Amino acid sequence: xxxxxxxxxxxxxxxxxxxxxxxxxxxxxxxxxxxxxxxxxxxxxxxxxxxxxxxxxxxxxxxxxxxxxxxxxxxxxxxxxxxxxxxxxxxxxxxxxxxxxxxxxxxxxxxxxxxxxxxxxxxxxxxxxxxxxxxxxxxxxxxxxxxxxxxxxxxxxxxxxxxxxxxxxxxxxxxxxxxxxxxxxxxxxxxxxxxxxxxxxxxxxxxxxxxxxxxxxxxxxxxxxxxxxxxxxxxxxxxxxxxxxxxxxxxxxxxxxxxxxxxxxxxxxxxxxxxxxxxxxxxxxxxxxxxxxxxxxxxxxxxxxxxxxxxxxxxxxxxxxxxxxxxxxxxxxxxxxxxxxxxxxxxxxxxxxxxxxxxxxxxxxxxxxxxxxxxxxxxxxxxxxxxxxx
Numbered sequence: 001x002x003x004x005x006x007x008x009x010x011x012x013x014x015x016x017x018x019x020x021x022x023x024x025x026x027x028x029x030x031x032x033x034x035x036x037x038x039x040x041x042x043x044x045x046x047x048x049x050x051x052x053x054x055x056x057x058x059x060x061x062x063x064x065x066x067x068x069x070x071x072x073x074x075x076x077x078x079x080x081x082x083x084x085x086x087x088x089x090x091x092x093x094x095x096x097x098x099x100x101x102x103x104x105x106x107x108x109x110x111x112x113x114x115x116x117x118x119x120x121x122x123x124x125x126x127x128x129x130x131x132x133x134x135x136x137x138x139x140x141x142x143x144x145x146x147x148x149x150x151x152x153x154x155x156x157x158x159x160x161x162x163x164x165x166x167x168x169x170x171x172x173x174x175x176x177x178x179x180x181x182x183x184x185x186x187x188x189x190x191x192x193x194x195x196x197x198x199x200x201x202x203x204x205x206x207x208x209x210x211x212x213x214x215x216x217x218x219x220x221x222x223x224x225x226x227x228x229x230x231x232x233x234x235x236x237x238x239x240x241x242x243x244x245x246x247x248x249x250x251x252x253x254x255x256x257x258x259x260x261x262x263x264x265x266x267x268x269x270x271x272x273x274x275x276x277x278x279x280x281x282x283x284x285x286x287x288x289x290x291x292x293x294x295x296x297x298x299x300x301x302x303x304x305x306x307x308x309x310x311x312x313x314x315x316x317x318x319x320x321x322x323x324x325x326x327x328x329x330x331x332x333x334x335x336x337x338x339x340x341x342x343x344x345x346x347x348x349x350x351x352x353x354x355x356x357x358x359x360x361x362x363x364x365x366x367x368x369x370x371x372x373x374x375x376x377x378x379x380x381x382x383x384x385x386x387x388x389x390x
Contacts, residue, residue, distance in 0.1 A: 014041025087271025092125025121183030178224025185327025220296025
């Protein structure tokens with residue numbers, strides 16, 4: 001089906017931060033499969049874990065205990081501050097799980113028409129419920145009627161949220177990203193997250209953090225909310241947890257961790273031995289190689305190089321980010337830069353919200369590779385702005 005506007009290139013091999021096409025041309029990957037291959041391509045330990053587990057056991061179903069699932073759940077809970085985990089196959093499924101927890105929380109409180117506060121410019125997935133929660137009318141067009149029960153407010157604006165809370169009956173939860181990736185790499189302030197935690201505590205709402213793109217070390221902390229030293233009730237993860245093997249998880253603590261009972265929710269493939277063994281290997285490597293502080297340092301280096309290289313460009317509205325999650329905002333549409341980056345710079349990037357160049361390099365990138373990414377992006381943007389009309 002014609003669901004994708006694909007670039008005319010076929011990649012046949014990868015290693016680390018590089019990919020090679022069918023003609024043997026090398027490309028530098030600055031998007032990591034949209035924040036997925038955070039350990040780079042063809043990591044030997046990941047390949048070994050996949051091969052060894054595939055020879056032993058891939059799937060049994062969740063009718064039985066799964067040792068690798070239990071190990072991964074315990075480790076994710078320890079890193080996140082949560083108490084229980086539900087495993088699925090993607091970020092959208094993890095967010096669906098969170099939304100079902102919110103509905104159950106409302107049901108237990110006797111709320112007849114539960115509402116979840118969500119953010120403008122957010123992205124939570126493309127299933128019907130997560131699409132309704134997403135703050136982007138463009139991706140919702142054509143899919144009405146949307147799932148009800150969501151109230152949208154501006155991101156990082158506590159006064160707007162408090163006003164919506166006063167005007168809305170039946171609120172049971174708040175769902176947001178610590179960094180809005182698809183929304184243009186917008187970072188929630190520390191004060192905002194702390195205010196949200198306090199507001200949820202006072203009103204018996206669940207604070208639900210979508211860490212699908214920002215989580216697992218990308219921002220320079222294991223989870224983006226940890227920069228604000230707050231503890232949510234629910235956390236969703238996916239993308240980089242399997243380094244390309246599909247896996248997602250919804251983590252919860254406190255009363256949210258006790259909402260599900262057998263029969264409330266399930267997944268055929270979620271948390272199978274193969275995916276969970278790979279997830280454990282990913283965490284092993286991130287911890288052993290100290291990739292969380294490395295991401296923080298490389299992110300500062302990338303931001304500094306981009307700001308220096310584009311400082312004299314008035315068309316560059318902002319350069320922002322958190323760790324290895326960086327956005328360059330222009331004053332004009334720049335969607336064609338995805339193709340130009342491939343053809344002119346042999347570089348993989350993405351453009352989101354029409355005007356924001358998004359960079360999500362692998363956490364294993366060296367200083368030299370980060371500098372190379374910055375150099376190619378600076379040349380790309382300067383060349384584009386010389387010829388592109390305002």
